[in-house]
Amino acid sequence: MPAKPQYRRVVLKASGEALMGGQGFGIDVSVVDRIASDIAEARALGVEVGVVIGGGNIFRGVAVASKGGDRVTGDHMGMLATVINSLALRTSLSKLGVEAIVLSAIAMPELCESFSQRQATAYMNAGKVVIFAGGTGNPFFTTDSAAALRAAEIGADALFKGTQVDGVYSADPKKDPTAERFERLTHTEVIERGLAIMDTAAIALARENNIPIIVYSIHEQGGFGAILKGEGRCTTVAD
């Protein structure tokens, strides 16, 4: 009998950069297809999955602000980038026969539905993958904060943060061979040690709502499912 998943409902946060594969910009469809297959595996385990994708592979608001432009407009552009990525993921999921809905924090009814907590919960209860697009809908925030916010709103049991490496390390494992991976940390330790796994606002929001953060490698095929089954490599951030 397959192992019972550790979590019933989760939010997965993937950065926009994770979608660009070896390219310097944009979307590598084969990478999005692979992430979609991991989500399909989680659904097959019976786990309800919400997804927040960043936009850094296309645009970040600070790029405008750093050149003397208007930060708010830059952030609007960044939020639009997350919608592009969300539509790409929906396309990859539908190729696999996984029903997925994009709910945007910014209304754009020709492209996707608008976010509401009630609608999101109804879709998740019905077993659809819900992709939360448009970040929080507000400038000066990040998609990390959007992921923690949506996780709290939909009552997720855990927030999965897909990163470049398989957990939180004492130093950058790509530069320092003596770096050690933490099995477990508290939210407060992550904030106090300045371990840059997500922005501080996101970690504080997760802490306040008792949501564990699971840091794992988004690049390892099957990694998401393995952790859900209690087998994969990751760092668990929980109080």
Ligand code: UDP
């Ligand atoms: N953004 C925003 N409000 C939000 C989420 C995102 O203004 O609630 C903008 C911001 O400009 C940000 C960009 O969208 O730089 C892309 O999001 P993020 O940097 O979080 O993407 P990631 O680094 O995860 O790819």
